[in-house]
Amino acid sequence: xxxxxxxxxxxxxxxxxxxxxxxxxxxxxxxxxxxxxxxxxxxxxxxxxxxxxxxxxxxxxxxxxxxxxxxxxxxxxxxxxxxxxxxxxxxxxxxxxxxxxxxxxxxxxxxxxxxxxxxxxxxxxxxxxxxxxxxxxxxxxxxxxxxxxxxxxxxxxxxxxxxxxxxxxxxxxxxxxxxxxx
Numbered sequence: 001x002x003x004x005x006x007x008x009x010x011x012x013x014x015x016x017x018x019x020x021x022x023x024x025x026x027x028x029x030x031x032x033x034x035x036x037x038x039x040x041x042x043x044x045x046x047x048x049x050x051x052x053x054x055x056x057x058x059x060x061x062x063x064x065x066x067x068x069x070x071x072x073x074x075x076x077x078x079x080x081x082x083x084x085x086x087x088x089x090x091x092x093x094x095x096x097x098x099x100x101x102x103x104x105x106x107x108x109x110x111x112x113x114x115x116x117x118x119x120x121x122x123x124x125x126x127x128x129x130x131x132x133x134x135x136x137x138x139x140x141x142x143x144x145x146x147x148x149x150x151x152x153x154x155x156x157x158x159x160x161x162x163x164x165x166x167x168x169x170x171x172x173x174x175x176x177x178x179x180x181x182x
Contacts, residue, residue: 001028001032002032002033003029003030003032003033003036003039004029006025006026006028006029006032007025007026007029007039007042009025009028010022010023010024010025010026010029010042010043010046013025014046019046019049019050020050022046023043023046023047023050023052026039026042026043026046027043029043030043035066036066037062037063037064037066037067037070037073038063040059040060040062040063040066041059041060041063041072041073041076043059044056044057044058044059044060044063044076044080045076047059048080048083053080053083053084053087056080057077057080057081057084060073060076060077060080061077063076063077064077078113078114079113079114081113082109082110082111082113082114082117082120083110083114085106085107085109085110085113085120086106086107086110086117086119086120086123088103088106089102089103089104089106089107089110089123089127090103090123092106093123093126093127093130098130100127100130100131103123103127104124104127104128104131107120107123107124107127108124110123111124116147117147118143118144118145118147118148118151118154119144121140121141121143121144121147121154122140122141122144122151122153122154122157124140125137125138125140125141125144125154125157125161126157128140129157129160129161129164132168134161134164134165134168135165137161138158138161138162138165141154141157141158141161142158145158
């Protein structure tokens with residue numbers, strides 16, 4: 001059996017919805033032809049779709065290592081790196097206490113790596129909201145909605161951040177009493 005036969009088996013498994021079997025066949029292809037970057041690249045895509053982010057990153061990096069000039073491998077690695085930064089940042093945002101500064105650094109990097117990621121911008125907006133920077137949070141949410149106008153989570157959060165901002169402004173000016181001396 002050669003690598004291309006394994007690849008066909010992997011695609012057959014994907015068409016049947018069996019991603020574990022597909023991954024098995026990709027791994028077989030890689031064992032047969034360990035210097036073929038296309039096999040690592042295709043295995044990485046399947047891993048990413050199956051939620052196996054660390055393995056997807058590893059395969060994506062190996063494809064770039066084997067063929068550093070291939071633009072599609074480079075782009076895929078950037079997307080995988082951006083996704084990993086989002087996962088790491090989400091973990092920091094949900095930690096107790098949250099590490100806002102580091103999560104913002106990673107989310108800004110994710111946005112640079114994948115400028116079309118509405119999810120990265122949503123997470124960045126959440127980080128800014130936690131920090132109390134409503135202007136930047138709203139800006140990120142508007143960007144996310146420009147990228148994906150049907151992103152319901154971004155729409156919901158946009159309304160919440162606007163309400164938070166209005167409350168903050170109201171509190172800042174609540175000490176002002178417009179009543180005159182009587």
